[in-house]
Amino acid sequence: MSDIENxxxxxxxxxxxxxxxCSPELRQVVAFEKVPEELLDMLVNVYKASxxxxxxxxxxxxxxxxxxxxxxxxxxxxxxxxxxxxxxxFLGEMEETGKPDDMSDEEFTDYKAxxxxxxxxxxxxxxxxxxxxxxxxPPMKREFLAIFEK
Numbered sequence: 671m672s673d674i675e676n677x678x679x680x681x682x683x684x685x686x687x688x689x690x691x692c693s694p695e696l697r698q699v700v701a702f703e704k705v706p707e708e709l710l711d712m713l714v715n716v717y718k719a720s721x722x723x724x725x726x727x728x729x730x731x732x733x734x735x736x737x738x739x740x741x742x743x744x745x746x747x748x749x750x751x752x753x754x755x756x757x758x759x760f761l762g763e764m765e766e767t768g769k770p771d772d773m774s775d776e777e778f779t780d781y782k783a784x785x786x787x788x789x790x791x792x793x794x795x796x797x798x799x800x801x802x803x804x805x806x807x808p809p810m811k812r813e814f815l816a817i818f819e820k
Contacts, residue, residue, distance in 0.1 A: 692717055695818065696747040702817045709754055716757065717750035720790070724749050727794045735801040738811050744818055745797070752793040760789045 688710075696717055699705075705713060724746040728736065739745050764785075769778040804810040 688714060693743045693747060695741075695743040696750060698818055698820075699747040699751050703751060705751065709758065712758065713750060713754040716754045717746070720750055720753060720794075721746060723791075723794060727798055731798055731801060734805045735798070738801045738804045738814055740818065745801070748814075748817070749794055749797050752797060753790045756789050756793050757786060760786055 692714055696713075700710070700713070725742065727749075728742050728745050736745075739748075764782050769775070773781065800810070801814075804814055
């Protein structure tokens with residue numbers, strides 16, 4: 671291996687994120703939901719990548735919906751988990767779906783990226799709807815809170 675390749679590999683290793691690099695709220699979600707080890711790398715990356723989208727959605731929620739949870743970090747952790755599972759399901763389905771004959775490889779790749787983005791965006795919308803519903807539904811609110819009890 672050349673010096674350049676060694677340095678590139680070292681940079682990749684140094685920037686690899688772990689669950690320890692994330693919030694205590696995400697670690698609580700992982701423990702509560704018994705997230706499989708195989709999903710953790712994707713979950714951590716989704717968590718880091720989705721912060722701005724999660725923040726934007728959180729800021730647009732009415733205060734009564736925000737009050738279902740204790741803070742933004744809980745909301746962000748729940749969204750990251752939802753997006754990770756939905757992303758895995760979507761990618762699995764796309765593996766089984768053949769590329770249409772009338773699409774180039776590049777078009778099919780673009781199509782998958784757009785569809786994945788929609789799936790991930792729908793996770794955020796769904797979480798917002800659930801929080802709005804939970805503010806008037808005490809059992810649902812308790813379910814949210816149970817995830818973060820210590």
